[in-house]
Structures are given as C-alpha cells and as structure tokens.
Amino acid sequence: MKHKTMEPQGEILGLLSCLEVFMDKRFVKVKNLVRDLDGCNSGVLFPHVFLDYDKWQRLPYTWEEGLPTKLAAVCEAEKLLRPLYRQAEQKFRHYTDPRSPDSFLLRFQATLNGHLSELREALGRCRTQDTAALVNRIGILLTPEQVFQDMEQVHAELTAAYPLPELTRYFGHIEYMRYDPSEWEEGFLKLVSKAFIRHGYNLLPAISQIEEDAGNQLAAFQKAFDTQAAISISKHITAPVQAKLPVLRELLERAVI
Secondary structure, three states: OOOOOOOHHHHHHHHHHHHHHHHHHHHHHHHHHHHHHHHOOOOOOOOOOOOOOOOOEEOOOOOOOOEOOHHHHHHHHHHHHHHHHHHHHHHHHHHHOOOOOOOHHHHHHHHHHHHHHHHHHHHHOOOOOOOHHHHHHHHHHOOOHHHHHHHHHHHHHHHHHOOOOOOHHHHOOOEEEEEOHHHHOOHHHHHHHHHHOEEEEEOHHHHHHHHHHHHHHHHHHHHHHHHHHHHHHHHHHHHHHHHHHHHHHHHHHHHHO
16 A cells, blocks of 8 residues: 655645744734734723711701701811812822822833733744844834833823812712701790701712712823823834834745745
C-alpha cells in the first residue's frame, strides 16, 4: 500500500497559508486594540452619593417631641443638616479628588495603562527582522504621559465647573411642621390652646435633594471627563499609531511572500 505524499509545491503553499493566517491574527489583534483605546474612560458605572443618617425629623404632635417655636425648629434642623452635608462632600470627593484611588482620574489612568500594556505585548508579536524599526517607532507612541497631562488639567477644570452646591441651598428644602391644637377649639379654650402650639421639621426633602444634586453633578463631570479623554487619546496615541498600521501590515505580508 502506497502512502500519498504532498508535492513540495503544495507543502510550500500550505506553509505560506499558515504564515498568512498567523500574520493576520497578529495584525488584527493590534488593530483592534488600537481602535479600543478611544474607549478607555473613568470606569465608574454609577457615581453616587447616598447619605447615612438615623435622625431626620422631629414631629410636632406631642408635647415631648415638639419644639416651642419655629426658630428653635429651624436652628435644630439646620444644625443636623450640616454634618450630613459634610458627609456628602466627603463622598463626592471620593470621585473628584485626584488623590482618591477611586477618583475618575486615577481609574482612567489605570485603565489606559492596562490597555497600553496589552497593546505593547500584542505589538511585540509583530516584530520581525523587517518590521523591527517600525515596531520600535510605534512603541514610542504607546506612552500615556501626554494624555495624563491633558487629563489632569481637564480634571482640575471640571472640579471647579461641577462642585456640590452650597449648603445654604438645602436649608430651603427642609420641611417645617406646625401643630396648633387651637384650630379645633373655640372661645376660651381656643385662647388657652395657643400655648400648646409645637413645631417640628423633616430633613428628608433636603437629604434627597443633596443626593440628587450630587449624582447629577458627578454624572455631568464624568461625561465631560470621558469625552475629553477620548479626544486626547485619539490625538496623542490612536491617530498617530493608525497612520503607521498600513505600513506594518504591508511589511508583515511581504515577509510571508
């Protein structure tokens, strides 16, 4: 029984086909990673501020809990709101302080560094004797320093543009309550009941407004930041690298022929 043997020409064609497929995979990997760079962003899915609190109201309907005057209710309510606002500021800075590990800026820097590291590794697989010089030139472009410099400035500008609104804004959202038992009395009893008027407050509307404003400001901050990040990456990395990719592909194809 005779074994079939592949003709030398067929072996060469098969080898060339395998090399072409390998080249294509290497190049496509690099091309896709370069394209994906523009998608690097701050990586926070839902920036938010939720406040922690256990006291948010004083009801006026009992003598023990109610306060004697509206002024007393205002003073106490505003005093309670102040530490809640400071808590909101702290949680807000969790995203906007460039020193915070979970800030938009540091998360973006970590994401871009990770993508560039993966791209450098993929680019290294395209290194041949013919492509070495071009791969080196492309590798020089895969540095984040200029982008980081741009985004540090952008971050500073956005921090000033999207602050948490001032505390005094939320004083107006405190809900005040008044219980006047004289409304159900007449004559002398109505006059006497005036002495039992009590006052209270509810901080929940102010708390909800702080949380809503903080979330809206953070979302606007993040959107503006990510938009500028994509522009900077495209300008300093993606566009210059993509301009060299056709030459890289040509050199890789030439090596297969």
